[in-house]
Amino acid sequence: MIGRALRRAVIRRAAERCEYCGLAQEGQEAAFHIDHIVPLNDNGETTLSNLALACVSCSLRKGAATHESDPLTGNATPLFHPRKDLWSDHFRWNDVEVVALTAKGRATIERLKLNRPLIIALRQEEKLRGRHPPLRIL
Numbered sequence: 001m002i003g004r005a006l007r008r009a010v011i012r013r014a015a016e017r018c019e020y021c022g023l024a025q026e027g028q029e030a031a032f033h034i035d036h037i038v039p040l041n042d043n044g045e046t047t048l049s050n051l052a053l054a055c056v057s058c059s060l061r062k063g064a065a066t067h068e069s070d071p072l073t074g075n076a077t078p079l080f081h082p083r084k085d086l087w088s089d090h091f092r093w094n095d096v097e098v099v100a101l102t103a104k105g106r107a108t109i110e111r112l113k114l115n116r117p118l119i120i121a122l123r124q125e126e127k128l129r130g131r132h133p134p135l136r137i138l
């Protein structure tokens with residue numbers, strides 16, 4: 001259970017954007033989730049340092065995972081950690097597509113399907129509205 005004050009702090013820190021894919025909560029019907037970066041089942045804590053704002057799609061695709069195989073090497077690779085990693089160290093934008101810069105970037109794109117057709121279309125709409133690419137954080 002995440003208290004209201006903690007929830008608000010996570011949302012504010014993320015500037016109301018998914019901390020994995022950068023999607024803005026503004027304009028999305030479904031409320032974004034508060035993601036435990038290290039899952040509760042792995043003794044992840046409900047503290048600011050282990051929480052991230054995630055859109056519904058990223059949240060559900062990540063689930064309780066902390067690793068994914070790097071599609072290039074097949075090696076189990078830690079997923080992007082929004083509190084410990086800098087987004088721009090692992091990813092960059094190519095217009096509406098997320099491009100991986102590292103193994104961690106590749107594994108995270110694979111696990112969260114960050115370039116699936118639906119989100120590409122959504123980013124194209126967001127671009128027209130001036131909400132893509134994100135100006136802050138990512």
Ligand SMILES: [Zn+2]
Pocket residue numbers: 018019020021022023054055056057058059
């Ligand atoms: Zn997302």
